[in-house]
Amino acid sequence: MAFWSPTSFFTSKVPRKILFMFTLSLTVTYLFYCLMSCYNTLQFPFQESYVYQTGQVTEETTFITLREKLYSTTSQGYFAEDPVQKTVTDPTAGDDKVSTVNHAVNMEIGERTTEWDSSQAVPTKTAAGGQGAASEPEHQESSTTDDDLSRRVNCTSDYGQKKLPQAIIIGVKKGGTRALLEALRVHPDVRAVGNEPHFFDRNYEKGLDWYRDLMPSTLEGQITMEKTPSYFVTNNAPKRIHTMARDIKLIIVVRNPVTRAISDYTQTLSKKPEIPNFEVLAFKNRTLGLIDASWSALRIGIYALHLESWLQYFPLSQMHFVSGEQLIVDPAGEMAKVQDFLGLKRIVTDKHFYFNKTKGFPCLKKPEDSSTPRCLGKSKGRTHPKIDPDVIRRLHKFYKPYNMMFYQMTGQNFQWEQVETQ
Numbered sequence: 001m002a003f004w005s006p007t008s009f010f011t012s013k014v015p016r017k018i019l020f021m022f023t024l025s026l027t028v029t030y031l032f033y034c035l036m037s038c039y040n041t042l043q044f045p046f047q048e049s050y051v052y053q054t055g056q057v058t059e060e061t062t063f064i065t066l067r068e069k070l071y072s073t074t075s076q077g078y079f080a081e082d083p084v085q086k087t088v089t090d091p092t093a094g095d096d097k098v099s100t101v102n103h104a105v106n107m108e109i110g111e112r113t114t115e116w117d118s119s120q121a122v123p124t125k126t127a128a129g130g131q132g133a134a135s136e137p138e139h140q141e142s143s144t145t146d147d148d149l150s151r152r153v154n155c156t157s158d159y160g161q162k163k164l165p166q167a168i169i170i171g172v173k174k175g176g177t178r179a180l181l182e183a184l185r186v187h188p189d190v191r192a193v194g195n196e197p198h199f200f201d202r203n204y205e206k207g208l209d210w211y212r213d214l215m216p217s218t219l220e221g222q223i224t225m226e227k228t229p230s231y232f233v234t235n236n237a238p239k240r241i242h243t244m245a246r247d248i249k250l251i252i253v254v255r256n257p258v259t260r261a262i263s264d265y266t267q268t269l270s271k272k273p274e275i276p277n278f279e280v281l282a283f284k285n286r287t288l289g290l291i292d293a294s295w296s297a298l299r300i301g302i303y304a305l306h307l308e309s310w311l312q313y314f315p316l317s318q319m320h321f322v323s324g325e326q327l328i329v330d331p332a333g334e335m336a337k338v339q340d341f342l343g344l345k346r347i348v349t350d351k352h353f354y355f356n357k358t359k360g361f362p363c364l365k366k367p368e369d370s371s372t373p374r375c376l377g378k379s380k381g382r383t384h385p386k387i388d389p390d391v392i393r394r395l396h397k398f399y400k401p402y403n404m405m406f407y408q409m410t411g412q413n414f415q416w417e418q419v420e421t422q
């Protein structure tokens with residue numbers, strides 16, 4: 001009886017021990033859960049295991065969860081300005097632009113025109129009528145000029161009118177945008193500016209007249225085009241392009257984001273050999289498996305995230321996605337789809353391409369009035385450095401849920417999961 005009296009209960013040694021043990025176990029459990037939740041936030045929350053290995057979610061909830069996580073993670077700062085980004089890779093630099101972000105220089109059209117090379121060196125000029133163009137002499141020895149290509153490829157005189165583009169290749173950097181544009185320029189109803197105008201990201205304040213003036217003249221029925229791959233990852237670009245032309249057609253060349261990241265890195269490495277290894281840059285903490293999604297080489301490949309912004313302004317029917325892989329394997333097949341999308345006659349066909357063994361890529365056959373076939377320049381189709389297969393595997397795992405989301409959004413399966421190694 002005394003055992004159960006309140007006083008004896010709290011003074012008795014046995015219950016005090018029990019009470020102590022009970023409190024201790026509660027504290028330990030509490031601490032355990034705290035640590036677990038802390039660990040979860042430390043891990044990148046989109047890792048495949050988080051969403052796909054639970055086996056408890058439906059496809060729909062997976063999609064929603066992923067989208068929510070995408071934005072919550074964004075706000076948690078994973079995409080915050082990366083100090084490395086400024087010195088290592090410029091997310092806006094396509095066509096082999098030197099990667100150091102020096103906007104004083106880049107505000108001008110500094111993009112080199114990496115056209116389909118002829119084997120003969122052709123004297124170079126700045127493209128886009130030379131307006132505002134800053135040349136990069138060390139790269140130009142093998143480039144043809146816009147004027148030169150316009151004559152040889154488009155076979156169109158400068159009669160006509162300069163118009164704002166009706167179609168733009170908006171991305172993605174290192175996706176194969178140059179190959180696509182140059183193949184399109186073979187079409188007599190397409191006229192395109194050779195350089196990347198970067199109007200909607202770097203030169204917007206120069207105004208639409210400036211932009212229009214960069215364009216080649218077109219005759220009735222011809223389409224004006226340009227390509228600037230950085231638009232796809234530029235926050236303001238969808239709104240700005242919509243303001244210019246709500247019915248514009250948008251083309252996006254996408255490529256396995258892991259290979260794209262390595263290609264991006266390879267471009268930077270070619271200009272700045274002293275940069276750290278890919279493996280170092282790819283992780284915030286390699287031991288913990290924390291991928292650095294703020295590194296632009298990796299961030300660009302989260303296609304679903306960027307596409308979300310475009311879908312707020314344009315319906316999917318105004319977008320066409322080109323597989324960067326297929327563009328290499330079957331350029332004519334991809335070109336047929338692009339021409340259909342643009343409402344063009346299928347004029348660019350397999351007759352225009354051949355596989356160049358030395359280059360390792362398809363090239364354009366020589367035009368009738370020239371003796372030289374045209375392959376893209378040295379900066380397209382670079383040899384990639386060997387990357388640790390474990391890093392590649394982790395990156396594939398990292399991208400998988402985003403890729404799935406992208407397939408759902410576009411209704412196209414690009415099958416990047418089938419290539420687990422480089």
Ligand SMILES: Nc1ncnc2c1ncn2[C@@H]1O[C@H](COP(=O)(O)OS(=O)(=O)O)[C@@H](OP(=O)(O)O)[C@H]1O
Nearest residue numbers: 094095096173174175176177178179263361381382
């Ligand atoms: N026909 C042909 N010839 C050469 N290269 C080709 C071709 N088709 C696609 N590709 C791939 O294009 C990749 C470069 O992509 P982009 O032109 O979009 O690069 S950039 O953003 O404009 O710098 C380039 O990437 P890397 O191989 O990593 O250099 C090529 O793989």
